[in-house]
Amino acid sequence: MASARVLDTDPSATGSIVTVPEPSPDRVAQSPAAPTLAGNAALGFTQIVLWGGTFFLIAVLAEPITRSTGWPQGIVVGALSLAIFVSGLPAPWIGRMIRRHGGRPVLVAGALVIAAGQVLLAFSTSLPVFLLAWVVMGLGMAASLYDPLFAAIGQAYGASARGAMTQIAIASGFAISVCWPATNFLVGQVGWRGACLVYAGLAALIVAPLYAWAIPRQRLVATPVAPPPAAGVAGPAAALAAPARLPGERLLAVTFTAAAVIMTAISVQLLLLLQAKGVAAGTAVALSALIGPAQVGVRIVELAFGRRAHPYWALLMSAGTVALGLLLLALDPALAWLAVVLYGAGNGMRTVVRGTLPLALYGQHEYAAVMGRLARLPLFGQAVTPLVCGAVSEWLGPDALLLVLLAVATLNLGLSLAVKGVAGPSGKKPS
Known part of the structure; x- marks a missing residue:
């Protein structure tokens, strides 16, 4: 039977110690340049x-x-x-x-x-x-x-x-x-x-x-030796069983879903929401054009200054700026320009975080499988969002829709704070 060895994972990934089976000598994965x-x-x-x-x-x-x-x-x-x-x-x-x-x-x-x-x-x-x-x-x-x-x-x-x-x-x-x-x-x-x-x-x-x-x-050039099937489970049945989710994975899925729902809703309803707050149609179009530069600008800042910080803090910044932007739009239409810029910055960081945070938490070996599992729920949320937002806007009005989105953004901020329990107080997943 193959012996087990202990690997110290990359500190930027999990910072934890994991035990894995020895790979068979004829297949080992090598990282490219x-x-x-x-x-x-x-x-x-x-x-x-x-x-x-x-x-x-x-x-x-x-x-x-x-x-x-x-x-x-x-x-x-x-x-x-x-x-x-x-x-x-x-x-x-x-x-x-x-x-x-x-x-x-x-x-x-x-x-x-x-x-x-x-x-x-x-x-x-x-x-x-x-x-x-x-x-x-x-x-x-x-x-x-x-x-x-x-x-x-x-x-x-x-x-x-x-x-x-x-x-x-x-x-x-x-x-x-x-x-x-x-x-x-x-x-x-x-x-x-x-x-x-x-x-x-x-x-x-x-x-x-x-x-x-x-x-x-x-x-x-290697694949780890497959672990024996669990007691009472036949080999073929075990092979077909879905892989177990990792700690905090469901929380991340819900957090990413809330952020994706807000992004989809704003993409469809922003002009309507701005005009409902008294912004002229032409001005609303001009303000919506600020989203792109805000998204790109915050990504440039992350590239230049964010590499040393754990991606958890980028998640928190993303959730916080989106929530603050929606709150400003709800409370003071005169600050609609700032609301749009804050939303754009938060949404721009969201795209990066959904790739970098799972890598930091779960490491290179599990990353691709985790990303596949994390993608499903946000996509389902995005699929139904236009229909739900259209119904809320038609039945209750744009102001009610904005309040619903603000509630989702507040929930997303709370979920993002809860992710710190997965990342650990220093931004590293506890061992």
Whole structure:
């Protein structure tokens, strides 16, 4: 029987001592070289293209699609919720595949699946085919957007992945600013179907090769010896059993979900909320444009000064600034500009934290599988948020919706404070 050995994990990961079985001599995982600026910039570009062709696509295409097809606008817009929901279903499995095979084949496949969905979308002549296209795109999103990308580079680079995640988030922070005007231009030149084909070409011919180039090949020269099945559980049944969640994992999932719900709600309802507070329509549009620079700015600050701090403090800052921004908007519309900047800063940090904090808490070995499990609940929350927010706004009014979002933000702040019990008083998970 293989002996056990004690590994002192990376101090920036867990700071704890863990006991693992000795790996078999013929398979040991080796870490690749450190990430490069060129590779991180390339991966940031992939996120601009993929987010622009999935999450941010329907905001521009909804009107020309309904005009040319006569399909109900509610169903056309709701197709995005369908894709988000579908993307949450295989998320844990995607994490396990990245852990087992590395991120490169998974993300390349995800980009190609998105491209296939976009081609199907371009040629959809009936509403069922249109919805099927979004189902296909949802499956690709599960394997190619932030969560699987962060899982891939976190598993590949370990503690040095934090800077890479921040650089990727900085580059991709311009996705809306670039893709909405670009998509609108494409619709004017080649129609909405042609725009879908352009995005499909970009995903298949540029994004997939960039993933193959920028994400290192996982060199697996070892796999730990599998532990014996638990008493009373047959070997095959044990192999099919879901892996046990790690300490604090459910708390993180709920915390990330609350933050994702707020982000989705603000993305859909911000203009309505600002106008309900007496802000003119044109001013509301100008204020909403502050979100992008605020997101990118706080990521640059994190890259420059945040590396020495435990990511828990970035989580707390993210939750706190979002809550403060919503509170200012509710209490004093004259400070709407500051409210929007605070929200943008908190949301910008949220993107980085959801990649860096699990890596710090659970370490490189568990990271990809944990990221897959953590992705599911936030995606489900994002899928239902537009419907719930629309109902609350219609039945109770925008002011009531703002109070609901403020309550969720307060809950998120409390949950973020509770995460300190997982990270430990010094920002390290206790042994």
